[in-house]
Amino acid sequence: MGPFACTCGNRLFIDNTQCVACGAEVGWCPACRTLTTLIPTPAGGWTCGNDACHAPLLKCGNYALEHICNRCVLLVNESPDGAPTADTLCDYCQLTEVIPDLSIEGNRQRWYELETAKRRLLLLLDQLGLPYGGAASGIALPLSFDFKADAIPADGVWKMMSDERVYTGHQDGKITINVREADVVEREKLRVDLNEAHRTLCGHFRHEIGHYYWQLLVAGRCEPEFKAVFGDHEQPPYDEALNRYYQNGPLPDWETRFVSAYATMHPWENFAETFALYLDMAAVLDTAIHAGIVSNIDVRQSSLEEMIVEYQKLGVAANELNRSMGLTDLVPEVLSEGIRGKLAFIHNLVRFATGRELEQPVASAAAASG
Ligand SMILES: [Zn+2]
Ligand SMILES: [Zn+2]
Ligand SMILES: [Zn+2]
Ligand SMILES: [Zn+2]
Numbered sequence: 093m094g095p096f097a098c099t100c101g102n103r104l105f106i107d108n109t110q111c112v113a114c115g116a117e118v119g120w121c122p123a124c125r126t127l128t129t130l131i132p133t134p135a136g137g138w139t140c141g142n143d144a145c146h147a148p149l150l151k152c153g154n155y156a157l158e159h160i161c162n163r164c165v166l167l168v169n170e171s172p173d174g175a176p177t178a179d180t181l182c183d184y185c186q187l188t189e190v191i192p193d194l195s196i197e198g199n200r201q202r203w204y205e206l207e208t209a210k211r212r213l214l215l216l217l218d219q220l221g222l223p224y225g226g227a228a229s230g231i232a233l234p235l236s237f238d239f240k241a242d243a244i245p246a247d248g249v250w251k252m253m254s255d256e257r258v259y260t261g262h263q264d265g266k267i268t269i270n271v272r273e274a275d276v277v278e279r280e281k282l283r284v285d286l287n288e289a290h291r292t293l294c295g296h297f298r299h300e301i302g303h304y305y306w307q308l309l310v311a312g313r314c315e316p317e318f319k320a321v322f323g324d325h326e327q328p329p330y331d332e333a334l335n336r337y338y339q340n341g342p343l344p345d346w347e348t349r350f351v352s353a354y355a356t357m358h359p360w361e362n363f364a365e366t367f368a369l370y371l372d373m374a375a376v377l378d379t380a381i382h383a384g385i386v387s388n389i390d391v392r393q394s395s396l397e398e399m400i401v402e403y404q405k406l407g408v409a410a411n412e413l414n415r416s417m418g419l420t421d422l423v424p425e426v427l428s429e430g431i432r433g434k435l436a437f438i439h440n441l442v443r444f445a446t447g448r449e450l451e452q453p454v455a456s457a458a459a460a461s462g
Pocket of ligand 3: 181
């Protein structure tokens, strides 16, 4: 994503709120869809610094007041005295329905980390042209986010009822993330415990949005084609598969056919894990394009084969760079034929869904291939 340019000529990066060279405030302009310098107006608003745009803007409430966002909203109305009247959250912040309790130490920083990773996810979906929207958008499956913590011990005694435990997951358009995942120590412990190559907030969002797109794009539309590639999601039922996975562990030869051990648990997890890999690939390639490392690739136009070739070349180099620093591999997956077949299903599904409204199911629209 990015980089973008300040009016002073300095580079801006997607999470910036200020230009480090000239000190100007910066924000995302929804009119020209770019990160831009914000020019203050006498009325207390802002104007987009992009010469081709100059849209009147307000900072998102979570930018102006909470400092956890860097997006703006279009100023559509002005009151008679010229003061801005929109008391509004940006399109992305509107999708968050529950935020962590900010009276608890550390939760503001965790909320910031969660919204930053969520913004990256939504920017990527926008870039790929994938449909999503909140309750007011008219989309068949409205998307929303809850960022919740496990129940706090009262009087020093933990009361761990099942409904006080927060599970990271997706249900009917709602993505819930346990705020503990925004804590790097907690996350690393879990990563080692679960023997995962990576465990990141970006990865959680990319996995859970995979479940969202299964329900939006696959359910009732192309389930037979899905089964042929990922397995039968109805047999065994999810709960049975979950118990079996935690008792017996993953299939022994999973590396040759699955993107992760967890993907072996159930076809829905297989799909979500592969969907997350597809988004990882698109995100890394896009960043590499903007950094001038990769050319001749367009994540919205290129074939899957072209994307895989570049991703693997980049992965070999990036892994060596990381190892030279003692870091874990950027690209841990080996993309076997079996995994490529699953990526092809997702690639076709993404291309099919791009820019569509998706209010009515379309039968068998995204057939699997390769
Ligand atoms: Zn600047
Ligand atoms: Zn603009
Ligand atoms: Zn916002
Ligand atoms: Zn899952």
